[in-house]
Amino acid sequence: MRERLAIIGSGNWGSTIAMIAGERVLEWSQVPERHMEREVRMWVFEETVDGQKLTDLINTRHENVKYLPGIPLPHNVTACPDLVETVKDATLLVFVLPHQFVKKVCEQLRGHIAPSARAISLIKGLDGSQSGIQLVSHSIRDALQIDVSVLMGANIANEVAARQFCETTVGYADEANGALWRELFHTDYFHTHMVQDVAGVELCGALKNIIAVAAGFVDGLKGGDNTKAAIIRIGLIEMRRFASMYYKGVNDQTFLESCGVADVITTCFGGRNRRVAEAFVLSDKSFAELEDEMLNGQKLQGVLTAAEVCKVLERDNKLDQFPLFHRVHLIAEGNADPKTITQIKYVRGS
Ligand SMILES: NC(=O)c1ccc[n+]([C@@H]2O[C@H](COP(=O)([O-])OP(=O)(O)OC[C@H]3O[C@@H](n4cnc5c(N)ncnc54)[C@H](O)[C@@H]3O)[C@@H](O)[C@H]2O)c1
Numbered sequence: 443m444r445e446r447l448a449i450i451g452s453g454n455w456g457s458t459i460a461m462i463a464g465e466r467v468l469e470w471s472q473v474p475e476r477h478m479e480r481e482v483r484m485w486v487f488e489e490t491v492d493g494q495k496l497t498d499l500i501n502t503r504h505e506n507v508k509y510l511p512g513i514p515l516p517h518n519v520t521a522c523p524d525l526v527e528t529v530k531d532a533t534l535l536v537f538v539l540p541h542q543f544v545k546k547v548c549e550q551l552r553g554h555i556a557p558s559a560r561a562i563s564l565i566k567g568l569d570g571s572q573s574g575i576q577l578v579s580h581s582i583r584d585a586l587q588i589d590v591s592v593l594m595g596a597n598i599a600n601e602v603a604a605r606q607f608c609e610t611t612v613g614y615a616d617e618a619n620g621a622l623w624r625e626l627f628h629t630d631y632f633h634t635h636m637v638q639d640v641a642g643v644e645l646c647g648a649l650k651n652i653i654a655v656a657a658g659f660v661d662g663l664k665g666g667d668n669t670k671a672a673i674i675r676i677g678l679i680e681m682r683r684f685a686s687m688y689y690k691g692v693n694d695q696t697f698l699e700s701c702g703v704a705d706v707i708t709t710c711f712g713g714r715n716r717r718v719a720e721a722f723v724l725s726d727k728s729f730a731e732l733e734d735e736m737l738n739g740q741k742l743q744g745v746l747t748a749a750e751v752c753k754v755l756e757r758d759n760k761l762d763q764f765p766l767f768h769r770v771h772l773i774a775e776g777n778a779d780p781k782t783i784t785q786i787k788y789v790r791g792s
């Protein structure tokens with residue numbers, strides 16, 4: 443049985459991971475024992491760029507000119523506008539798209555997945571389409587009936603695409619699958635570590651985006667580094683508190699992996715959520731308007747995640763234990779002054 447990799451998503455991170463995985467697959471395809479197909483299909487949500495289809499541009503220039511300009515993609519990566527065609531015969535599925543689009547994508551994929559397929563989710567968000575919230579990896583697993591690992595870390599796409607050294611964390615339930623994904627993505631500049639803690643890794647990846655929005659508010663208010671460090675610390679505590687409240691078995695050590703403290707730091711200094719939240723304080727525009735104006739089609743995850751998390755906390759009468767998450771949500775919705783980000787009442791305890 444030959445392995446075939448498919449990538450579902452082609453934004454800033456999706457294209458970066460296509461670069462890494464495409465190169466690794468090329469190496470593996472030259473080793474007969476790997477039984478690996480050379481081609482990597484990448485699903486592109488089709489759009490027109492300068493009068494041409496984005497898929498055509500990617501396939502002729504071998505570059506995602508819109509979402510990752512200036513970075514060559516390996517020639518074995520082919521852009522495909524058809525979801526079902528993208529996953530045809532694929533045994534290794536990489537999900538990497540903004541979390542708000544996952545449910546619809548899974549509905550379209552149901553019944554078209556190879557029986558031996560397994561997946562990995564690189565999506566930093568939670569599935570708020572349920573009555574409460576669910577891990578995106580669990581939503582994919584339930585929809586497609588396959589094992590789903592996760593990969594999250596301090597990984598700003600443009601820096602990874604420039605091959606600057608960083609680390610990332612693979613969270614797995616099935617050890618053999620976790621090891622396979624770890625090996626597939628590992629390079630000399632992108633170091634992968636494994637932990638048997640899907641929920642811990644994924645919650646870190648999703649919740650750090652709320653903290654990044656808070657950090658952006660601080661920057662917009664011209665707060666100093668001490669203030670941002672305080673926000674980071676309080677945010678980490680809320681992240682851990684949320685994980686232990688809603689998911690049994692999350693390992694405390696996971697918060698010290700790249701997906702935990704390292705990602706909170708990088709995202710609070712260099713991420714898109716931070717940048718747009720800073721602009722929110724300095725303008726009279728909404729997050730939706732700023733996302734359109736500033737990100738050229740890229741999507742924010744933090745504001746939506748704050749809303750989804752606060753909905754659940756409100757339902758369970760627990761908002762008072764998450765003053766930072768709650769405050770971010772109130773400010774982002776225009777229901778509180780950004781200045782109040784530093785007036786939250788810190789709640790002691792784990
Ligand atoms: N960019 C980063 O630095 C980075 C790093 C690590 C993880 N992530 C995570 O990776 C995930 C994907 O982010 P990204 O940076 O690759 O994307 P992005 O924000 O750069 O781009 C948005 C993508 O969404 C697609 N899209 C737009 N409308 C759509 C629709 N209706 N249905 C399906 N797709 C649609 C666009 O074509 C584009 O590919 C997110 O969860 C993000 O948090 C991003």
Ligand SMILES: O=P(O)(O)OC[C@H](O)CO
Pocket residue numbers: 566595596597598599651654705708709712713714715716742743
């Ligand atoms: O640009 P952001 O804020 O979506 O963050 C990007 C990555 O998640 C950082 O690891």
